Amino acid sequence: MATITELAAKIVSAHAASTEMTKDELFTELKELHAALSAMDKGEAAPVVGEEELASTAPVISKRKAFGKKQITCMVCGKGFVTLKRHLGTSHEMTPKEYRTMFDIPAGTTLAAKDYIESRRQMALDKDLAGGLAKARAAKGKKK
Numbered sequence: 001m002a003t004i005t006e007l008a009a010k011i012v013s014a015h016a017a018s019t020e021m022t023k024d025e026l027f028t029e030l031k032e033l034h035a036a037l038s039a040m041d042k043g044e045a046a047p048v049v050g051e052e053e054l055a056s057t058a059p060v061i062s063k064r065k066a067f068g069k070k071q072i073t074c075m076v077c078g079k080g081f082v083t084l085k086r087h088l089g090t091s092h093e094m095t096p097k098e099y100r101t102m103f104d105i106p107a108g109t110t111l112a113a114k115d116y117i118e119s120r121r122q123m124a125l126d127k128d129l130a131g132g133l134a135k136a137r138a139a140k141g142k143k144k
Helices: 004-018 023-041 051-057 085-091 096-102 114-126 129-143
Strands: none
Touching: 004 023, 085 096, 114 129
């Protein structure tokens, strides 16, 4: 039977083959996995690393690839969407602000696909929503 160290090395090696990791991240993951396997071998409860900790250390997809024209990909789980706000709240219980902070995304960056943003912008122009807003502001100004 393989030793705990060999098992931990195989597991981390398999994870590193599919995910880009730094040397420090590899070492940390190996150490945590070895501790968990050792605890399980002794019959103790394995220390649990939360999803937030895992996601903050290794995004599933690069920032550049996540923001596509037709869809935006969640950097926590790798699923593609048109907009991320609802997914982040329901699946990962986090706000867009927390997501931006976790992956160092600038505050002005929208969490929606570029085509979706453009289609919504064009719809607003076609319906003259800005003109209606200007009329409402003018009417409000006359009341005062």
